[in-house]
Amino acid sequence: MQNSLEGITVVAVEQAVAAPYASSRLADAGARVIKIERPEGDFARNYDKLVRGQSAYFVWLNRGKESVCLDLRSEPDRAVLESLLASADVFIQNLKPGSIEKLGFGCVNLRRRFRRLITCDISGFGEGGPFSHLKAYDLIVQAETGLCAITGTQQGSARVGVSVCDISAGMTAHSAILQALFHRERTGEGAGIQVSLFDAVADWMNVPVLQHDYSSYETVRAGVKHPSLAPYGAYRCVDGKDVIFSVQNDREWVDFCEQFLKQPGLTRAPGFADNMERLGNRARLDEIIERRFAQLSCVEAMQELEAAGLAYGRLNEIAAVSEHPHVRRVQVGTPGGVIEAIAPAAIFDSQQPSLRPVPALGADTAAVREEVKSRLRQKAARA
Secondary structure: OOOOOOOOEEEEEOOOOHHHHHHHHHHHOOOEEEEEEOOOOOHHHHOOOOEOOEOHHHHHHOOOEEEEEOOOOOHHHHHHHHHHHHOOOEEEEOOOOOHHHHOOOOHHHHHHHOOOOEEEEEEOOOOOOOOOOOOOOHHHHHHHOOOHHHOEEOOEEOOOOOOHHHHHHHHHHHHHHHHHHHHHHHHOOOEEEEEEHHHHHHHHOHHHHHHHHHOOOOOOOOOOEOOOOOOEEEEEOOOOOEEEEEOOOHHHHHHHHHHHHOOHHHHHOOOOOOHHHHHHOHHHHHHHHHHHHOOOOHHHHHHHHHHOOOEEEEOOOHHHHHOOOOOOEEEEOOOOOOEEEEOOOOOOOOOOOOOOOOOOOOOOHHHHHHHHHHHHHHHHHHO
16 A cells, blocks of 8 residues: 555656645655756755754655756756656646746646646645735735634734645645546546645635634634633643643533532533533633642543543643654655654554655756656657
């Protein structure tokens, strides 16, 4: 399963996060991914120098790829890309709006010439609509989709701490490409896919938008508490550590009151009988819960929550996550040496994944240029 896409060739004119996320997952599955970089390289290479002198983002999202430097403003280098696309299965690009068309590699043009090719254009706001011409980065899209408006505390909005719009667009593109490959197996036809950061996260915003559209309920910023379920959030223990726990249904609410709070009468008390009542009385409910947590250490609180059959966890800092006993690691070669990264989430047949290395800038340029020349010579000989 780890090499299920072996034999599939992906050409990616990509930068930053969204498109590299999609192509890296295809590379993990055994596809040959030829990453086309400008002569100075994908600008994500320079986001930081914190992983053995390399960017954490680049190391995470570019393992298993071939790095080929092309200046697509020059005709000879455009001819190299043209030759690569003629034998490719998938073409992914996320240049700024209109750029790939100006270079002669727009998806409509490519699909007309290469019937089996699957093209995937990733952009900030998509191909249509009043914002489609704009460049867009992750935080801009978090703000535009309302994600920031429901993230943070009552004192103000906040950005989600990772590039969630880029990642969600990459995930969407990855699944759409796999769907298109399956479609091609059945029909012989490729497909043209468009994915935008805005659409990817707007889909994730369905719950608060539907709640707004069809009721008077408005999602509020609740910090480290769930905006529409109560009790569900972080509470401070006597040793200063925070524990998060969740009540998802009526049975868990009864168990929580009886076994953890030691207040069985609270289960049907006015203002606490169901989730919507508890949301309306969250401040009163939190006072009761906070008093109970203030009697227990973190370990004691988790033991009692587990005994009550409730879900719980610690509010960990990054240092604790790095040493977390449940985190799976995998070795990845990089130009600066071998590192240990967090492993991909999907596990196939209980096997440990084996990931190919992160390429140095232009590491495969000469070999791919020679490959293209050889292919053209063979084509000329057959003519």
